[in-house]
Amino acid sequence: MERTFIMVKPDGVQRGLIGELISRIEKKGFKIAALKMLKIDEELAKKHYAEHIEKPFFPELLAFITSGPVVAMVVEGDGVIAGMRKLMGKTNPKEAEIGTIRGDFGITTSQNLIHGSDSPEAAKREISLFFKEEEIIDYTRDL
Ligand code: CMP
Numbered sequence: 556m557e558r559t560f561i562m563v564k565p566d567g568v569q570r571g572l573i574g575e576l577i578s579r580i581e582k583k584g585f586k587i588a589a590l591k592m593l594k595i596d597e598e599l600a601k602k603h604y605a606e607h608i609e610k611p612f613f614p615e616l617l618a619f620i621t622s623g624p625v626v627a628m629v630v631e632g633d634g635v636i637a638g639m640r641k642l643m644g645k646t647n648p649k650e651a652e653i654g655t656i657r658g659d660f661g662i663t664t665s666q667n668l669i670h671g672s673d674s675p676e677a678a679k680r681e682i683s684l685f686f687k688e689e690e691i692i693d694y695t696r697d698l
Contacts, residue, residue, distance in 0.1 A: 558588065558629055558691075559636045559672045560681035565623035566666040568592075573626055576656060576669055580630055583642055589629035589691045595621050602684055615665055627685045636678055639671040 563576050580587065595603070600620050607613050630639060644655025648667050651658035661667045672678035682691075 556631045557635045558631050559639050559678045561628040561630045562670040563626040564668055567668040568624050585630045585632035585635050586696045587628055588631045589686050592624050592626050594624050629682055629686055629691050643669050643671050
């Protein structure tokens with residue numbers, strides 16, 4: 556089954572939206588296969604956001620993503636990578652449709668509540684940065 560890496564970012568945790576965001580993922584029918592709360596350090600942030608290190612917004616992104624706890628997840632389902640990106644809405648919450656997570660709750664691009672992998676390659680890489688294979692639970696979810 557397809558897997559993706561999802562993370563409730565520090566603003567989502569601070570605003571008390573962990574439950575709301577997980578609830579939307581579960582209600583959609585995707586399965587949470589691994590879940591943990593952690594604080595990201597600079598080393599992990601630079602690995603996770605390696606493609607953005609040279610971007611002008613990287614210092615802001617680094618400061619933000621290491622500012623407080625995040626909730627990291629492995630989410631499984633048929634077409635889950637594209638499906639989660641639809642559920643999250645566009646990166647810039649001002650452009651995200653109402654009904655999506657960022658459209659409903661987000662305000663700025665830098666603090667946009669949730670991260671999701673954008674390709675199968677990214678999903679594999681990001682999952683392996685945050686989870687050991689034995690932390691990903693194989694179970695059946697009866698819908
Ligand atoms: P995310 O999906 O986690 O992947 C990279 C993140 O960089 C993105 O969400 C945004 O939070 C952030 N980002 C992208 N573009 C900008 C920008 N122009 N200014 C600030 N942050 C940005």
